[in-house]
Amino acid sequence: MYLDTAWSKVLSKPTINIMSHKIVAADSDVLLHKSYEIRQHVFVNEQGVPEDIVHEDAESLAHYFVALDEEGNALGTARWRKTSQGVKLERFAVLPVYRNKGLGADLLRSILVDIKSKFGSGVLVYLNAQLEAINLYAHQGFLPIGPRFIEADIMHQRMSQTV
DSSP: OHHHHHHHHHHTOSSOOOSSEEEEEOOSHHHHHHHHHHHIIIIIIITOOOHHHHSOGGGGGOEEEEEEETTOOEEEEEEEEEETTEEEEEEEEEOGGGTTSSHHHHHHHHHHHHHHHHHOSSOEEEEEEEGGGHHHHHTTTOEEEEEEEEETTEEEEEEEEEO
């Protein structure tokens, strides 16, 4: 498989420097496939989330973004979609070796810019954050709403902000 080879190459690098990366809309089949494979790796293989939850019917309604390095390797992905409650952010996934390096924050900021460009200001943006990611979202202005809950056997906290 293409990304299995790419992951083993990326994961075997002794030093990781992702200072130079870009966040792009996944507007091609190639980029959507890279997003799919990252989600498969992080959620299904690493976290044990059932595949039918990770890759569900909302796929066609979502706007995907991918973080790429200088060589075009996918490092992380996320998506947003319009719902009856506002705009929901979902499926934030960064390959393990690239975590805690600001990539998730860059994905989040890029998605918020895209949402503002499409809807203007005053739109409610919400998400269900895994507990270890709460600070990522809080640093970008998201506030917790309601009690914590379990989704796919993982503890989550709903968070929101108006942008």
